[in-house]
Amino acid sequence: MASRKLRRSSVPADVCERLSRHHIETCQDLLSLTALEVMCLAGQSYAQACQLLRLVSQICAPKMTTALELWKQRADQYFPTSLAALDHWLQGGLACGTLTEMTGPAGCGKSQLCMMLSVLATLPRSMGGLDGGVVYIDTESAFSAERLVEIAQNRFPDHFSDRKRIVEMAGRVHLFRELTCRDVLNRLQHLEEDIISCQARLVILDSMASVVRKEFELSLPGNLVHRSNLLGQQAAMLKCLAQEFSIPVLLTNQITTHLGERPSVSSKWNSLEGFVLPGDGDSGYVTAALGNTWSHTVNTRLILQYLDSCQRQIIVAKSPVAPFAVFNYSVQRDGIQLEGDSNQADPSHQGTDPGLQPIRVRTGFNCNLTQVSPTGSHSRSSVS
């Protein structure tokens, strides 16, 4: 709407002519001026200038809705993740029309969770899915089609026993490999067409941080502002699409070391052995990357971190509908599974600023020999 040409709206032709001499062609250009400027450029009186601005505003302004209308459409508002305790905590799952971010150290399971959610999105609604396609934008080449099929076959063995269904599911996940910032931006600018042609009900961008951090050297002056602007623009595009199509958008992020005092966390975490928060005693700690502005921009932030050698934790660090909570999970053949009791949310867990929430990383690694079963736990299923 903002890029609509003035000529196509009901603005009188002579006014359009006068304005185009000053390069004011679209509604956006006109609304970026004050009334006095419009007076000078269009050669009109103050009252006429205000009237013109109001006319153009009516073209650009959003439609009004009430909270009651939104509530009545509530069936479409959440995408269940099939992790029952997490879904319950988040009032249904990932909220449609918003940006959900997953951040965490390398190897924690972010891409696994993305692939699991891709499978779920293609399932029919009766099974808790969204019955639609998935647009998967991959910048790290972490997507593995074999793993996708393995998750599908192990999580829903009855449904995917028929090979045709696997083919159909895999055909609905549309993968786009973008390796530079410019490519990602181009992809996002054309995402609307992709969503419509793929009939997508889920958009995944894995990951936002890798391209941006590769290309922006923050020690150079001006780059921080430039990077924030780019991230903001991309986030605004994604939010607009999420809301227009009423779909959830999932982004992944990385971690960074934050120099400064760590906010004090509850002592329960510090007492776990082997996996301490790095920077104990130092002046830095690990937290989510991309900065404070990005923490404002995402609507929901889920942090994945290590708990011990086999278990990991998913933290609800920022959410418009749920308080802070921690859930234990592990990565299995069929994707992610929550561990422990269904009622994980311990009220003694308190959060802090989601941009400064400390994240536990792996400091050592487990050297025990893995037993390989005779049938070969590494067998791959193939779809031919």
Next chain:
Amino acid sequence: MQRTVSSLPIAPPVKVKLISSGFQYVADLCDLRPLQLSKEAGISQQEAVDVLQEVRGKRDQGVAPGGGLTALELFEKEQGLGSIVTFCSALDSVLGGGLPVGKTSEVCGAPGVGKTQLCIQLAVDVQIPLCFGGLGGHAVYIDTEGSFLVQRVVDMAEAAVKHCSLLAEDTEQREALKGFTLETILSNLFLFRCHDYVELLAEIYLLPDFLAQHPEVRLVVIDSIAFPFRHDFEDLSQRTRLLNGLAQQLIQMATQHNIAVVLTNQMTTKVGNGQSKLVPALGESWGHAATQRLILHWEGQQRLASLYKSPSHPEATVPYQITVSICNPLTVTSGSFHHSSIH
């Protein structure tokens, strides 16, 4: 001191013709007739009529445009306006009863600290009926970030209805409760979703008309004003100009229509002297835009609210929490609704 023709709000080409025909001051135009003016200045007859109407309209208004108020009249008016409670008694006492109507307030905060929660709380609380100490008004919510999820509104609305029904003592209050249900609360919350700054500006231009059509609106929330303005601007001076224009329009709306305007702002990192700290976004000049400024921040795992700028109350900091239904202070006090009074 006479008013010059060049200061009139008429079209610039017409102004140029009038001045070049020798009309310097408004007094020169007063006694002319349209045909005479159009011949002398070389302007069309319609333009001459417009100019004379403009000139005569100014003269009739008298010396003091808009009329003046004495401080006593303003005092009485402010007492009658009331304020919107936040259900958090510590925060309400710091603000002097709640968020004031007729003024613009800004709520700045770090991510995840509760700005959207506070805004949704206010949008529900403004609808509390008059006999319970609320304002019985409607709310306009302009969402630019997409954090408005209706489930949260439902939680808070149900809690507010329950709270009021526990407090209902006489028949008048019980009668009022019938009009204060979940459905009515949701239907009186008008929502606009703006995706960029152009839509936001357009909506603010049209808001006075909307408020005239819906005179029961007592609260306008913009959540947040920072997001659309932080990434699209190459030219920061244009951004400052647009923000100032926006601030002026909002203040005008607040006073003319007797509404409370609440704006949400983000925090940005400011690096200086080798250390970085969080300051409110949108620049130094934006700090002058709102009448009152409330800053929400984290202190470790505790959320704190600080009243940073206010013409009528001292600076103070209080802790608060976000619970399922209402914000509570750390020490539980028995709350009852009451209008603020200046004492």
